[in-house]
Every structure is written in C-alpha cells, then in structure tokens.
Amino acid sequence: MNPSCNLFLVGPTGAGKTSIGRQLAARYAMPFLDLDQEIERLTGVSVGTIFDIEGENGFRRREHAILDECSRRHGVLLASGAGVVLDPANRRHLAERGYVVWLQATVPLQLQRLAHDTTRPLLADADRHRKLEAMAIARTALYEGIADLIIPPGGEHEGVVAASERCIA
Numbered sequence: 001m002n003p004s005c006n007l008f009l010v011g012p013t014g015a016g017k018t019s020i021g022r023q024l025a026a027r028y029a030m031p032f033l034d035l036d037q038e039i040e041r042l043t044g045v046s047v048g049t050i051f052d053i054e055g056e057n058g059f060r061r062r063e064h065a066i067l068d069e070c071s072r073r074h075g076v077l078l079a080s081g082a083g084v085v086l087d088p089a090n091r092r093h094l095a096e097r098g099y100v101v102w103l104q105a106t107v108p109l110q111l112q113r114l115a116h117d118t119t120r121p122l123l124a125d126a127d128r129h130r131k132l133e134a135m136a137i138a139r140t141a142l143y144e145g146i147a148d149l150i151i152p153p154g155g156e157h158e159g160v161v162a163a164s165e166r167c168i169a
C-alpha cells in the first residue's frame with residue numbers, strides 16, 4: 001500500500017463505511033479514523049447530544065473542522081458520516097486529499113441494517129423510508145461528483161480489494 005495514500009469512504013448511512021473501513025485498515029495496517037467517532041472523542045459527547053444542544057448546523061461545523069484536520073494527514077483510512085458531502089469545502093478536501101470510495105446502499109438494505117439503531121438523530125422521529133429516500137435524492141450526485149471508485153450495494157468485499165489495489169503505488 002502506498003504509505004501516503006489516504007482512503008476516504010463515503011456513502012449513505014448503513015452502507016458499511018465503518019465496518020468495511022475497519023477491515024481495510026486492519027488488512028493494510030493503516031490508521032483507521034471514523035469521523036463521527038472522532039467528533040465524539042474530541043467533544044466527549046455523542047453525535048445525538050451535539051444535535052440536541054447545537055443543532056445540525058453546530059454538528060456540521062464540527063464535522064467540517066475535524067474532516068479538515070484528519071484529511072491533511074497521510075496514509076489514513078477515514079470513514080466519514082453520510083452527510084459530509086453536503087458541504088462543498090468538505091467535498092473539495094476529500095477529492096483533493098485522498099482516494100474516495102463511494103459505498104452504495106439501497107433504501108431497503110439501509111432500513112434492514114438500521115432497524116434497531118437509535119444513534120442517527122436525522123432518522124429519529126421521521127418516517128425513515130421517506131427520509132432515506134429524500135437523502136438519497138439530495139446526496140447521490142454529491143457522492144458521484146467526488147468518487148474515484150463506486151462500490152454497488154452488496155459489493156463491499158470486491159470493493160475492498162479493488163480500493164486497496166488502486167491505492168498501491
């Protein structure tokens with residue numbers, strides 16, 4: 001693995017960014033960072049608490065600052081939050097500072113994987129099906145605009161190999 005290559009995983013909630021990211025990082029002995037977990041580590045509170053206290057705008061400011069810091073590093077594998085692409089500056093940082101892998105997911109797959117999840121504030125009270133569809137409509141072109149590699153739903157394992165091979169110098 002090229003030691004200076006950053007790998008950035010983007011994609012919707014429930015696509016498997018964190019679990020695939022951990023596998024990839026272990027396989028190539030790369031430091032693994034999960035953006036939401038970094039935010040929680042640095043603030044000492046959960047993403048849900050940040051949304052409760054500071055609203056989505058406060059969370060997005062923190063997300064932007066931590067992404068900027070993490071993406072300046074070299075040789076890291078970073079799993080981002082699904083909404084990171086909403087900010088044009090974040091999209092620029094991801095596109096310019098690493099190899100961007102877009103993990104896709106269908107809404108039924110997301111609903112299945114998130115059935116017992118209570119940690120996503122944007123999915124808390126909503127009609128999840130409708131909300132996930134709306135997010136897909138709003139965000140798909142944004143993922144597409146920065147993706148170097150697209151992994152279709154369920155293609156994670158081949159994707160892991162493909163992503164790592166593309167990153168080899």
Ligand code: S3P
Pocket residue numbers: 011012013014036047080081082083084119120121122
């Ligand atoms: C968000 C997705 C979450 C987290 C936050 C906002 C979003 O990350 O960053 O709740 O905007 O869809 P996941 O991709 O892990 O769900």
